Amino acid sequence: MAARALKLKPPPARLWISEWPRGAINAARLAGARRRLREVPRGDGRPVLVLPGLFNSDRSNFALRGYLNRLGYRAFPWVLGRNLGARTIGVEGERLFARIAAVAAETGAPVTLIGVSLGGIMARLAAHRRPDLVREVITVSSPFAGDPRATNVWRAFEWLTGERIDDPRVAALREEIARPLPVPATAIWSASDGLVNGRACRIGGERAIEVVSSHVGVQLNPDVLVVIAKVLNGQNADHD
Template sequence: MAYGPPSPIVMAAEWPRAAWAIGSLALAGDRLRSAPRGDGRPVLVLPGLVNSDRSNFVMRRFLTRLGYRAYPWELGRNLGRRAIGTDGARLIARIERIHAESGEKVTLIGVSLGGMMARFAAGQRPDLVREVITVSSPFAGEPRDTNVWRAFEWFTGDRIDGDAVRQWGAACAAPLSMPSTAIWSRSDGLVNGLACRAPGQPLARDIEVRSNHVGVQLRPAVLLAIAAVLAGTSTE
């Protein structure tokens, strides 16, 4: 289903709202410290388009302090299929290593394009993945439901209307065989929030937050939502 991109007015507010997202962390210390404790499970965090592991440092530190084993993806900047391999082989190899090291299935948390990649990998190798959490990831819409599709083409080298990207997108949107949670916002200025969740899919749920897109992984509401989802998942 096509939802269309966010309005130019909402997009223009992205950077001022991103600055507030950073500042809001300092005001949410007590709330973040009171988040439910983790159980030591391995969690792999995937960055958004063009971003590297540095963009998710706060999230990984937060999860580590809660008691999870939070891993960076170690695949450099997220340049789409260039980063993970056309068939996702590099990302799947990273998940395999964490699975072997921990002896457990891996929870995947992906921001924006990283969330789509998490869903793709989980669909390819459900034997390795315990759960998927996406944050502002437009996996359920059309490429032009975003204001960044031209940037996607520029940095990844893929055409959004090409057969390869269409097939890859369909794989990302397919229902998963493990629990999945989509964290999304109606006020996202870069991607249409309605394209970031798939109501009606088995084992899937979505959580709406108030947020912009840039720096969404720094929002206290997002971090607390992730902590609540992880804490509410029964251990195997």
């Protein structure tokens, strides 16, 4: 049975207006967290593909990919340019699926997908459509389980992508993406997110881990990086 989108409100203004200062703090904390970031088990060489958020490119995830590579994983960029929704990945995701297939063919293994915000929504679509290519999905601040109006960015989404959230095709994709995945899934979310409602970033029956973070720069938050490393290693990554 299809999952119903949660009826939620967007984050309050007090969180939204503090997003960019808090995002800068994430980046500042990263520089001082080197020892903590090293105190996680080494990776096993598996391929990991990192998907950026709305309007972002691979540059936004350079720190995450570099961290995973240093741990011993093989972290790949998505090489599709800025994330402008279907304009970038194809109407049915075909360009993204081709990229995942290329990484799987190069490495000889199914691919772990880590998606930030809109990138996580796309990662879930790929896992539903091509579970043969996907080992695991980790979403970071991705509002896949709620109405798009439970965010403060849905108008920006429409403007940047040319898609309309009430379009029947888009609504059908949202419904598909919100269904439980056929592969292991972890949702990293924050109740203090100022751009998307944290409750829209997780569903019952799938693992969810709460962190304290802004939405902007969430992929630079050392707490988030440590959680991702622990999830990849199969550890108890519940944030303390």
